[in-house]
Amino acid sequence: MMEMTNESSPHEFVLLGFSAQPSLEPVLFGLVSCFYTVAILGNGTIILVSWKDVRLHTPMYFFLANLSFLDISFTTSIVPQLLVNLWGPQKTISYGGCVVQFYVSHWLGATECVLLAVMSYDRYAAICRPLHYTVIMHPQLCIGLALASWLGGLTTSMVGSTLTMLLPLCGNNRIDHFFCEMPLIMQLACVDTSLNEVEMYVASFIFVVLPLGLILVSYGRIAQAVLKIKSREGRRKAFNTCSSHVAVVSLFYGSIIFMYLQPAKSNSHEQGKFIALFYTVVTPMLNPLIYTLRNKDVKNALWHIVSENCCGLEKKQEQI
Template identity: 65%
Template sequence: MGIMRSINDSNLAGFILLGFSEYPQSRKILFVIILILYLLTIFGNTTIILVSRLEPKLHTPMYFFLSHLSFLDLCFTSSVIPQLLINLWYPQKIITYGGCVVQLYVSHALGSTECVLLAVMSYDRYVAICRPLHYTIMMHPNLCMMLASMAWLSGLTTTLVQSTLTLQLPFCGHHQVDHYICEVPVLIKLACVDTTFNEAELFVASILFLIVPVSFILVSYGYIVQTVLRIKSASGRQKAFGTCSSHIMVVFIFYGTIIFIYLQPAKSRFKDQGKFVSLFYTVVTPMLNPLIYTLRNKEVKGALKTVLRKILKMSFL
């Protein structure tokens, strides 16, 4: 009944995503920049998935999780950026109610899944560096599949709860969303009733999907740093820190921006800057992941050359 009430409130006309309409002179520039970043995201993440699948040398837990991360980023950006590009290019900024619902469920599920997956990847790095002799035994394929499934299932569960609770709120004819995406905090802001329960539920979920994973990652890297500092070889320490630095860089960008959005009251005055900050985890981070994780990695570069040679060889046969 709550969802039906919200549908009636919207008059089936959907919502107006204001986006960056207050900066009309910058919309075309933003369109070009975001389009380029989106194309780079598609190319980089698709490359990682293909190379990880086609090159046997990369059939390891690390690249198994990286391929899941790349698939996540492809789906997440594709659920957000096309609508953003349309709103930047055309004066009409309307998204249908159904389109908003789909975007809300899909983007929230994928974002939550990535929060858990990044924590899982930190555990993989912990085992690889702190327990190298037991790595293949501990990170066996069944465990990797179970951890990846846990990440996906947790993301699906939280979006079913949070998005459904959000859509049950009455919007009382409020159509203008001061954002470029249908997101839980901005839709809560539209509600014309007391949203204390929704904000409390959102805060608890944010603790579970942001603070807990970040804490787990910090503990994992605490043990990693202790282990690396005991390595006598300078080259060995540099190699270990190089592997960790990529993951830490993504963690700071991804979690930092999401924490800014979600760990504050939905009607906070700082929400006005939310759409600019959210560009980092919706546009920038998915594009950077391939670069800072693998495309600068010698192992991946070598695997990419091998795959390209095989493709070229097959094309001339």
């Protein structure tokens, strides 16, 4: 048996991941590497164009840049360790590494739920209150909402993660997942986890169900406003304004609800792993593609930056 730091906490955890299907690991390594690279480049591009192009200095792109930074951080907190475990025979993560991954991924996951609700409110204000939009979504409010999202996620992570990591594990260190996650850590505990499960369900309601409810209310009001628009062109523009955000919300919540609203001692581990892989790697990759491909402002800003850089390079070459 592995040497223990004390009788409840091991030096390291074994992340079983996809080791039950070893032939699948090389394929997953290649796919995850590609998706991760695209996610970093795509979200980095969104941040760059939102910062560089003055025309994108609006509340919508301020929140979008926050979402992109969050996606980069979230996927980076998990994917590098996943790639190491997929590549080699070692399937371990240090105790400290597991704690950091646990706190950070929990923090960023909760933050994204709130941030998506904030973005839906921004779209509601833009479509339902267009004449008052700049007054409603003033810079101080935007910064305040963004900070509330980040700090709210951090608060629930500090509470839930700390309660979970305080559980005695009695030497149990095999996690049937590819990253350190609350329900799976709770399964290792050798004491009653009822209090932790109550806290998890309360946090899930506050940070998953309530934001989703706010999103649905916002888009219910938006749908009513769009139906009152008489011109087809006006309805099309209103739809295009919201379609990217609706797609991102559907991808994120469709997978996250299954993961965090199921019982902590569920046996559906294998199915849960692939769903977790989807929102950990695929969703952060798709978000910038959805916003870029369906958004003329972002495409124009990107083209403008590329053109400026090309012209600048040509001038330098002429001077030489």
